[in-house]
Amino acid sequence: MPGENLTRIEAQERRAIVDTTAYAVVLDLTTGPEVFRSTTTVTFTATAGASTFIDLIARTVHSVTLNGRALDAATVFADSRIQLDGLEAENTLVVDADALYTNTGEGLHRFVDPVDGEVYLYSQFEVPDSRRVFAAFEQPDLKATFQFTVTAPAAWKVISNSPTPEPVVDGDAATWTFEPTPRISSYITALIAGPYESTFSELTSASGRVIPLGVYARKSLWGFLDADYVFEKTRQGFAYYEEKFGVPYPFAKYDQLFVPEFNAGAMENAGAVTFTETYVFRSKVTDAIKERRVVTILHELAHMWFGDLVTMKWWNDLWLNESFAEWASTIATAEATEWTEAWTTFNAMEKTWAYRQDQLPSTHPVFAEITDLEDVQVNFDGITYAKGGSVLKQLAAWVGIDAFFAGVGAYFRKHQWSNTELRDLLVELEATSGRELTEWSKKWLETAGVNTLSPVIEEDESGVITRFAIAQTAPADYPTIRPHRLGVGFYQHKGGALVRVHHVELDVDGDLTEVPQLAGRARPDLVLLNDEDLAYAKIRLDERSLKTAIAHLADISDPLARSLVWGAAWDQTRDAEAAASDYVDLVLGNIGTETESTTIRTTLAQLLLAATAYVAPATREATRVRVADTLWELAQGAAAGSDSQLQFTTAFASAAATRTQHETVRALRDGVIALDGLEIDADLSWALLVSLAAGGLVTAADIDDALAADNTAKGAELAAQAKAALPDAASKQLAWDSLVGKADLPNTIVRSAALGFVHPAGRDLLDEFVAPYFENLLPIWGSRTYKIAEYLIAGLYPAPLANAALRDATQAWLTANADAPAALRRLVNENLAGVERALRVQARDAE
Template sequence: MPGENLTRIEAQERRAIVSTDSYEVTLDLTTGPETFRSRTVVRFTATEGASTFIDLIARTVHEITLNGRAVDPSAAFADSRIALDGLAQSNELVVDADCLYTNTGEGLHRFVDPVDGEVYLYSQFEVPDSRRMFAVFEQPDLKATFRFTVTAPAAWKVVSNSPTPQPAIDGDSGTWEFEPTPVISSYITALIAGPYEATFSELTSASGRVIPLGVYARKSLWPFMDADYVFDKTREGFAYYEEKFDYPYPFAKYDQLFVPEFNAGAMENAGAVTFTETYVFRSKVTDAVKERRVVTILHELAHMWFGDLVTMKWWNDLWLNESFAEWASTIATAEATEWTEAWTTFNAMEKTWAYRQDQLPSTHPVVATIDDLEDVQVNFDGITYAKGGSVLKQLAAWVGIEEFFAGVSAYFKKHEYSNTELVDLLRELETTSGRDLSGWSKKWLETAGVNTLAPAITTDANGVITRFAVVQTAPADYPTIRPHRLGIGFYDLQGDALVRTHHIELDVDGDLTEVAELKGRRQPDLVLLNDDDLAYAKIRLDDRSLATAGAHLAKISDPLARSLVWGAAWDQTRDAESAASDYVDLVLQNIGSETESTTVRTTLAQLQLAANSYVVADRRDATREKVADGLWALAQQAAAGSDSQLQFVTAFASAAATPAHWETVRKVRDGEIAFDGLAIDTDLSWQLLVSLAAGGAVTAEQIDAALEADNTAKGGEFAAQAKAALPTAEAKQAAWSSLIDSDDLPNTIVRSAALGFTHPAGRDLLGEFVQPYFDMLLPVWDSRTYKIAEYLIAGLYPAALASRELRTATREWLGAHTGAPAALRRLVNENLAGVERALAVQERDAQ
């Protein structure tokens, strides 16, 4: 990635010189399968006589004209930049270039559908990739209007930020001339083009405007597109946000496009949101995935205000976009849709992610230090999204929810179509709440690390509480003690349920907070700190509560309380305070009664990590067999057609560890063992086949035959995963070579093959690739796009080995490459942290 970085200092210096007015971008998408023609006219003001640069990644630059003066491309265009000298006060720049389509999910991505050979395009520009489609001052605080004119095959649909006009047809081609956008940042501009199928609807905004709605997907997936449901959730989100924000939707229309080979869940392009096709359900999916789609729909919709209407000045305030959308989409899902337990899902998924990320050596404040574009790429992480969202939930509880929404509304109105910093939001919240947030911000947003809260309880001989206090601790490296607004719940066994019998809410601050109002109450069976999950902190259970949870976790009647206890048990395991083997037993004994799909999904993933990496090595094989046997029993006991039935069957297949297990998987896939209410549909059949491949129970030829029967993009991903999972040295080497020795594979195949390559069932074969892994790091970083490099560096790390030898090799590489790019070192350090934690937990498990 040489020459493509941009530092914050460079961006500030350029912003001091340049103010952008408008872009006119003319694209010709009919020039062949590798490149497209891109002509950009940029109008901007500048400091007279100054010099700066504009960004462009292109194969060839044909013409550069600045204020009517020709500029030699061979002299001015280098390292993805065009030098601009002798600027006038008012400037017009013309750049004519051939730009490259990508298959990495960055820039203008080109996909050929294996089903019918149709070509589909979509853009993905966050963080720095609009420069792959047109010449642009690529930084968020140089906003402008954008007018796109696009020539493409006449049979295509062409979508951008502005409403799609009628094309002018000329033979087999058409030209679409879009109206200019409002003033927006370049990274949320968009182009989606191809023979997409679409359906349309509309809604009436709070402003009285009629907002056109569209849902798009490619032809071969269209039969599975449940557009009416997407429209319903969109309407619910519009109504909720327009009421709570007291600001009408700011753009002319709202299209939602489900596109192939997408790297993320979705992207908030203004008025033209793109989503992963994972959200088009061609097979049965879990409720967790269904709910995640709703949260994602509402997450992107929230961005139309927070991020698109008002945008951060620089990427250190990326959290202002993502954390707010994370929090807003969860509260909207809980209060405006049928998914009323969204905060339980948030605890099980987002907070688990946040706590894990916040304990890595790469942890950082919510307001991160972002020195350049490479920094921001790796900061799309659990701090930016999940911790930030958790902190905003805490802030809303701290200032009051009505005051919070009122401050947000004032923020939108004051800063519409402009750029802001953290202080701009806090100022409005201080005005509406009357609270000074400077100290709160310093402790919560400007320092890193997660606190731990534990109860200190003493009782008399009759079990009556004589003292109750909350003890707060912080890790030595991040010693900040923070204020928390939290609940404390008392739970007692009543018949066949563990129910809440008392609850208080209070502010906790300092190392020790005495809670006098709980004195004189009988100690309950379970004390739950952070009841209702207002605070962001790890919690611990006292001995009595821990015993109750272990014996009766499934009997806790409230799903959010159960999720908090599940999380506490996992945190204590990860922190080597309790044995991984005990966690395995806890899950197998209680997960069968869990009703919340995301809690089941998250806990099953943690169960497999515990069995594969956290249990001491000499009983790991026995534990893996025990887990698979337990999951098979749970699958057989699950209600016919239930969400848990599907989750337990797929988890069993993933955990299979013996020839007998894989024979059972084969029988399920072939229909010799049937589950009432569970069809072996296309995706489940593939998941079972991946399991069989990992166990060496199928051949490469059988995988090819399955792909021939399902020659789709999704089938290709599963086939790549299955082949890479085959447990032979030849298969592993072939997978490695396809990923490292060639850069032809598209992003989703790279991701899938890496997942198969490191399948735990093939652990014994990974030792041969430890040295090749470290040998490839710098060449891959230097030659691949960021996203592909990330997939390879994180995905191919042989974490399944979880050994001292791997820890040593990783430390040695880091010690020998202190000058490697910081973003690369961060990824390797995170890999190392995972191994170091696994070794510590294994040591505890051996006791």
């Protein structure tokens, strides 16, 4: 039985039989807190006499009527499918069912605000969850128009893809009848309902149409939402994309809704984008988070063209959505907003993610082989987003940015409202650029793995370079050697700064590329491959450059160059080519003067990982203490009210390892110690409390008191994290039982509690959960929704142990469960890869 899965072959077979025309979906949201009534009418053509199925996940199916013929619901509905036999050339199907609300962020999510008891709903349908709300042919290449009719409490707002109509009120209820959408895929349809607050604006599209704009959030957060700023970034994005793509915005309106308990950053529902409430700032946040929100706003707006107007035929071309939106949102942020260093941020955050993902055993080509829905669920990863975006940046440099945009615009015009594959895009880019891209595509989009580029430098006795070359290597499992367009920068100390004194740009291909134009120059203090970050490749620093970086990285004036050096040092550490202790020295000696918020954010996270998992076990505790002490010194020395002050303070709280350090955390939270300009607001107070919980300085009752003072959804998440971080066996068991033994916690609580459970401060307590973890993998996979299963399998893995016993237990489970679902094995293999890497890096550090 297929369960809730769908294979690519099944989708292709169904598409050969069926072509959808229109859906009319009638939903009644007044039927109670567990179920809602869903009636779907689908019109579609088919091969006469053929059989197929339509997808539906529902508690009860009341009736199924095909072409006026009543089918026995008990017979035809099973295993998330309704069997349809005896199809005609023209068909009308009516399905009447009771569907279930969720608290997992999949389907129609129902949330009750603890602040005021108000109920809020929102849909999340990507990848396969529109079928949780209405009967659907759940695959992207069966597009149709969608017309929603929704009955809900009259006091609510109801938002969908089409402009919101005036409701017809009947007592306490009202009915909203929306106009049909254009022809779109089911996964980008949307329904958001509840007593949301809202504000509105408008803009004039390049087409001359006036596009209504809306921003929504729930009542208890509304006072924190800077809607005017959201509108401003939206207008900048509209103007940039319409000019560069040469195609006007394709939908009737554009609403942006900040919704509770969201699994992702945002979702590109056509004309009704949903965002995580993390982007509603109730407390001070770093510039990194502020910039990330802008990139996300522009990422989702780019999807209105990439993904919504033109959609992939099947999920192996998911990159046509995500890689393009990632690239487009970064270039738009850099060129159309005040965040002009967006490419530095992209290197520090996105490319770091891509390089890490591309070295896992689960790596895959950007153009991935997706055999079923479970495959695609785990492919929303650093390859599909960040590597794809990086490769597209290189492609734009390869063909020329003007030709690139021209080709993209032609692609939109040619394929609007339809579905495409990789070749469809390459055809247009070849036409506008004159370059043949088949070979480029094979090497960059259809093969996996990341190359490493290293300088080969020979010099004479006077320090003049006699030979300069660039060596390229590839991992044994993915041996593709690729062409790169990149720069080489020479940096020299001048006036107290490391400044670039020479730069060349060239094509690199093959195992070794000679660079004769650099011969005859004095060898500089630092040689930086991939200067200006055009290429997607790991880079190595030669020994002299690495020493310069450790001592003087802060002296590099260009933020992108600094980011590249930070990244190179981290890659060498992760690959066990440099000692983790040296990386700790590099960060502690240079991070205090770093100016780019995302670089600080990423580097501090890497510092904490190095200190807790990568340094040799014999020096781990001493390193943790030194890291925390230095971070506290940096927090005290940072400018009052600065971004760095906030980042160093929160990093210190996370790193605290001794009683004395935790007492400092307590004093800071209680106001006994104060840093000028640092407000202990709601979220920072919780971060400090989580640290105190992990250090054993507070009790569950203390956490309950904090929650009573901040009885909000965010407070509940952080309270769950703090309780799970308590460093005693009883608290760990209680957290485990709430997560594994029960299935009633909402998605964000599961995610937060798992984060607290594996807090490094409680490492010694995790040994007892290794065996239960593996015993529960198959039951969790078989009983939970995909997202909850992912949170539990990735989140509860006792990675902080980072020892051979955990590696061996993981390998044993994989050996004993060779026939486990491929997506589950992928998650476990990724866990294993992290431990194996940690052991290699620990061994290198111990040398």
